[in-house]
Amino acid sequence: MSVTLIWKQSGCFHNESSNSPEFWPLSVSWAALDGKSSSYFAALDSNTENLQKRTQQLIEKINENRKKDHTVMSNFRESLLLKVSSLAEKLEEMMFLIYDRHNKQMQDKLQELSEIMERISQIQTELRQVCHTVEAAYKDLCVQPEVPTAKEENVVAKRGVGSGKDR
Template sequence: MDFFLEDPASSSICESTGKKGHEDSEMIEKTDNYCMTEVREQPRSSDIDVTSRRVQELIEKINSSRANNQTVMDSLQEKLVAKVMEKCLQMKEHMYTVYEENGNEMQVKLQELSEVLDSCTKLNNELQEANRALANLRERLAITPTSESQ
């Protein structure tokens, strides 16, 4: 429904029940100094068709835009997955490189430790041998004090 505010100077129009040139019925109401006219118009078939067509075009445009958005998102997802996989492979390669470097360093340290342990074993054997030699010497030197004093 359309409402029209008319100039109070045209009060004669407010008192009439219709206007010339309008084929549809209308209701006129006088409020304060203004006249409000309510016009009931029958929508035309062609206006409905045009509006319907425009609505359909907008829906198609929205759907097309959504499909395009989905394509863009799918492409972005594929690129991100590929990039993440690439970075994971790089990290694995780096990790294995670090493992190899650490393994080489540990091998050198273990070799040094083995040499030190071998040296310790030799020294321990020499110490035990020296200990036995001293014990033998002590036994040979062991003279009873009573036998010497006589």
């Protein structure tokens, strides 16, 4: 009789066959078989057949349980994949909600920045106009002849009188 165990390892089914004598009784008392040999062998054959049947039943039960375990693990894997996929979708939806909120905040800040930059541009234009006006006024002051004050005229007149005597 051949004994076959089936198990799954690394995604593949493996078979292990055994014809080894460990399953069968090895020591038989031949002296006790004098006249009762046929009944003894019949009983021995019956016991051996029962052991073989029981062994085969146990092996079949082990194989069935392993197949059930494989089915349970496959179902668990599928269930886990569905759950992970569902959680990933929820996480992605939450990310998009956060992106939308941040986009609105950034849009508000960009609008505010645009208004500030426009105001800065207007102030720069006004400052340039003021600088041109000050520059023009300064040039006008430098080009016009100075009008002497009364004190300055008095000093000039005295010099003119004194300078005429010396001549």
